Amino acid sequence: MDMMMKDMMSNDMMSMPGMESMDMTLMQACMDACSACEQACTVCSTQMMDCSPACMNCADMCNTMMRSMLRMQGMTPAAMMSMLDACMAMCQVCMDKCMEHADMSEVCKMCAQSCKACMDACMAMKDSMMRMG
Amino acid sequence: MDMMMKDMMSNDMMSMPGMESMDMTLMQACMDACSACEQACTVCSTQMMDCSPACMNCADMCNTMMRSMLRMQGMTPAAMMSMLDACMAMCQVCMDKCMEHADMSEVCKMCAQSCKACMDACMAMKDSMMRMG
């Protein structure tokens, strides 16, 4: 996302209760990690290994998470934390499944790494919100 | 979903640890409620009232929830409960926003009712899973 759009989103959030001090750098990193994870999971889901359904679930959840961060006007801090929990839970399932055959498949290995990066970014976001709260 | 597809999904779940005794009737009702809520939120999001971003978030979360229930091979009971929590949280935000102008807009009123029905169906699903566990 370009700098100007990020500034506008930041401005919009100034007027949302409980979101005035949201860390926009962490949020940007979280959106990027969700987007990368959606893409990796989508590719991995076509490799016809048994992680495929988990990858599809994870791709959809990551896309929903990213979009929701682009639409914070329709979120509350509590709902956001619940969504972050669900996103981390789906990334965990997908990572675990993909790690089972990371030795056999480079795609699965990369997908697992993307899931891990997404979980970390969601956790950093959630930690930051809990410190704010 | 037709009866035969439901039977097959039910059979698939027999071999998934922790999901053998999932209540397929509640799950079917939950998928239907998610689908109805996605549609109501999508219509409501075009009415240009201030609930619009919440409706879009809720539509995406409901679609992701429904799809995940159609792909239980890629879920665990723990991830499913976390997703149900997130779905209920988003429905709550959307319902609260839409109720603010339910008197002025029939669409918002219907959207709020769909959100409530979806929350109830998710809660029934989660309660049933907790009794199983």
Next chain:
Amino acid sequence: MDMMMKDMMSNDMMSMPGMESMDMTLMQACMDACSACEQACTVCSTQMMDCSPACMNCADMCNTMMRSMLRMQGMTPAAMMSMLDACMAMCQVCMDKCMEHADMSEVCKMCAQSCKACMDACMAMKDSMMRMG
């Protein structure tokens, strides 16, 4: 979708150029067929047969088609016809792939039938729009 929501959508369309005489019964049937096809494709995509990537593509296209019909304020007749063409093309690919093993898999057979029904509903919608135009 309930009757009242359908009436409202119909009213909204009265004020959209080129859409005043859209056949709402065909449009409702088309949305239902897209939704059913999204669900059948989502289930079929988990069966780990070689139709899986086509099913995922088809599920996403059907969902996008259905949502766009719920948001006609953001469409033009020309864009709608182009989307219908794309949806029919994806359903054709998915149906062809699933028919290759319809004998071996009841899920693939049902998925192919849903794709066919969705193509037919999209074609009926497009024919009706061309007669209007």
Next chain:
Amino acid sequence: MDMMMKDMMSNDMMSMPGMESMDMTLMQACMDACSACEQACTVCSTQMMDCSPACMNCADMCNTMMRSMLRMQGMTPAAMMSMLDACMAMCQVCMDKCMEHADMSEVCKMCAQSCKACMDACMAMKDSMMRMG
């Protein structure tokens, strides 16, 4: 998408009839433009201007287009060209709508630019495929 994933996708396509000589650089650029357009449209859809439904339609179509390019195993050249047409048509509608108030809104202006970039990338992709065919 990282280089290794791109190489694998390229390898996968070697075995798909009619896709052996697909230009992976153009396809990568097209996926990036779709992803950027989905994000810009999602932000723009929350600004409560009358482009909002068009932005939502465009965001969904761009996401579906991007995902389909990540799952070329489930595509044919003909279906891909039809999808590219639909994506260009939706970007055109969204761009036209957003340009109506580009003077009043920086977000709409950026969204229109993202739509234009996405149309250009889709057209480059389609041109390349027609030369191949």
